[in-house]
Amino acid sequence: MxxxxxxSTIVCALLLSACGQNKDxxxxxxxxxxxxxxxxxxxxANSQEYNAQRGEMHIDMQSDDYxxxxxxxxxxxxxxxxxxxxxxxxxxAASSPKLAxxxxxxxxxxxxxxxxxxxxxxxxxxxxxxxxxxxxxHDIYFKQWSIFRSFFKTSAYWFDTRNxxxxxxxxxxxxSAEGTLGTTQTKWLENLLKEKSKEGYRHIIVYTHTxxxxxxxxxxxxSNMALEETYSxxxxxxxYGVQYVWSGHQHARQSVIFKGVNYLxxxxxxxxxxxxxxxxxxxxxxxxxHYHTYPAL
Amino acid sequence: xxxxxLFLAAMIPLTVFxxxxxxxxxxxxxxxxxxEYSYNTTWGHHANFDIQGLMPIxxxxxxxxxxxxxxxxxxxxxxxxxxxxxxxxxxxxIETDVMYRAVARxxxxxxxxxxxxxxxxDYVSVTLGMFGRVFDNWERDWHSNETYxxxxxxxxYRLEVFCRPQANPWNLSFVFTNVDDKHMERMWQPLxxxxxxxxxxxxxxxxxxxxxxxxGMFHLDASFYGASLRTGFSYRF
Numbered sequence: 001m002x003x004x005x006x007x008s009t010i011v012c013a014l015l016l017s018a019c020g021q022n023k024d025x026x027x028x029x030x031x032x033x034x035x036x037x038x039x040x041x042x043x044x045a046n047s048q049e050y051n052a053q054r055g056e057m058h059i060d061m062q063s064d065d066y067x068x069x070x071x072x073x074x075x076x077x078x079x080x081x082x083x084x085x086x087x088x089x090x091x092x093a094a095s096s097p098k099l100a101x102x103x104x105x106x107x108x109x110x111x112x113x114x115x116x117x118x119x120x121x122x123x124x125x126x127x128x129x130x131x132x133x134x135x136x137x138h139d140i141y142f143k144q145w146s147i148f149r150s151f152f153k154t155s156a157y158w159f160d161t162r163n164x165x166x167x168x169x170x171x172x173x174x175x176s177a178e179g180t181l182g183t184t185q186t187k188w189l190e191n192l193l194k195e196k197s198k199e200g201y202r203h204i205i206v207y208t209h210t211x212x213x214x215x216x217x218x219x220x221x222x223s224n225m226a227l228e229e230t231y232s233x234x235x236x237x238x239x240y241g242v243q244y245v246w247s248g249h250q251h252a253r254q255s256v257i258f259k260g261v262n263y264l265x266x267x268x269x270x271x272x273x274x275x276x277x278x279x280x281x282x283x284x285x286x287x288x289x290h291y292h293t294y295p296a297l
Numbered sequence: 298x299x300x301x302x303l304f305l306a307a308m309i310p311l312t313v314f315x316x317x318x319x320x321x322x323x324x325x326x327x328x329x330x331x332x333e334y335s336y337n338t339t340w341g342h343h344a345n346f347d348i349q350g351l352m353p354i355x356x357x358x359x360x361x362x363x364x365x366x367x368x369x370x371x372x373x374x375x376x377x378x379x380x381x382x383x384x385x386x387x388x389x390x391i392e393t394d395v396m397y398r399a400v401a402r403x404x405x406x407x408x409x410x411x412x413x414x415x416x417x418x419d420y421v422s423v424t425l426g427m428f429g430r431v432f433d434n435w436e437r438d439w440h441s442n443e444t445y446x447x448x449x450x451x452x453x454y455r456l457e458v459f460c461r462p463q464a465n466p467w468n469l470s471f472v473f474t475n476v477d478d479k480h481m482e483r484m485w486q487p488l489x490x491x492x493x494x495x496x497x498x499x500x501x502x503x504x505x506x507x508x509x510x511x512x513g514m515f516h517l518d519a520s521f522y523g524a525s526l527r528t529g530f531s532y533r534f
Binding site for chain 2: 215
């Protein structure tokens with residue numbers, strides 16, 4: 001009976017911590033039992049609405065070769081965002097044509113999107129020389145989708161890079177913040193890949209927050225997509241010639257090739273996390289990537 | 298991995314030829330057939346058919362074989378070897394499973410092998426263990442860099458709470474697990490099930506089952522992913 005009492009006390013404490021009163025709360029435990037506000041199909045509909053208003057996004061790199069800076073899981077708070085600051089400084093200092101991507105879990109606790117804004121200076125996922133982001137599970141805890149949306153506008157979109165009128169590479173951002181792509185986004189992805197894979201892009205890259213494989217114990221309690229979705233998603237990506245899938249979520253780097261697709265999982269950018277790093281990718285006729293460790297304090 | 302196989306190979310003959318008292322819960326030779334309606338957001342609506350055979354070879358060892366055929370073009374076969382030991386209260390068992398899932402619709406093979414320890418009483422059954430998984434691409438080019446995707450360590454868990462004692466002619470149970478007859482999900486992807494049976498006449502048992510599979514529970518952003526309902530008969534010899 002004592003054990004039951006102890007367990008029920010812990011459960012109650014976790015649930016109370018999830019009620020949104022504590023502004024520093026990082027985990028929304030109620031999310032274990034119900035969605036954190038809008039589900040993926042709704043978020044996708046909202047994103048498509050914005051994408052339609054904005055129009056297609058083509059980024060002229062003015063060169064066939066360019067660099068992409070990629071980071072993930074920065075989990076910033078107002079108090080601590082040293083690594084993300086460093087990442088942005090490195091990105092801005094780079095002289096070659098460049099882009100930056102953030103693979104989700106930008107913030108850790110509530111009310112930190114304004115702080116993220118001040119660091120990464122996004123502009124509605126439209127402007128070159130800024131950071132394009134995808135949505136992580138932490139970004140929507142405590143029903144924060146509307147706040148994310150007010151800053152970043154969309155969580156599922158595509159853009160391509162060009163050199164003048166020459167098409168270079170296609171990038172597709174997917175919303176996997178709740179561990180599934182949902183029905184409408186999956187259908188959209190298949191149609192998009194079917195159409196775009198015939199347009200002669202040099203490389204097709206997909207980036208999203210949730211990683212697909214559980215190769216070891218490094219991922220802690222972070223979950224993946226359901227098995228049925230893993231089979232279907234990986235088959236689709238292989239079928240349409242996607243070369244890389246970049247994701248985060250598990251805070252430990254991984255590399256897997258399956259169905260001809262390279263799945264790269266990034267380390268975290270979170271301060272004080274073991275093994276923090278970001279990735280730079282040289283996009284040319286081939287793709288060459290390197291990991292860079294954040295400097296120690 | 299080699300050590301695990303050696304251990305299993307050594308254990309099987311020991312348990313097959315062991316003899317002793319009748320097993321807990323009067324498990325009998327049985328053959329079952331079930332039909333299932335299922336839905337998930339990836340495969341949509343589909344139907345499944347299950348054929349299962351239970352062979353309690355002696356009081357200390359039982360085998361189970363299951364075949365799961367799905368109109369989603371997915372086929373699963375599994376074999377369970379279950380050494381068991383009667384205790385003053387309840388029964389201790391070792392769960393050894395091998396499951397192969399042929400995902401023909403996506404040309405993927407998914408093989409899992411599990412080893413667990415369980416304890417069964419009249420009203421509660423608990424199993425804890427580990428399993429490993431290998432994903433194989435049927436279209437893999439042998440000359441490419443691509444190999445199997447191996448997920449060596451996953452936790453297996455199953456907690457089942459029964460409304461009636463196990464020897465009762467009817468029962469209703471609630472299950473929290475990450476494994477079922479057709480797949481072994483990753484440890485952070487739980488399944489919720491309700492199972493029931495009713496002994497209609499001497500040899501015939503009516504079976505019912507329902508399952509709900511959420512997604513993203515451990516993303517702390519759970520939403521509905523899939524559900525299934527099934528019914529069938531079991532003939533107990």
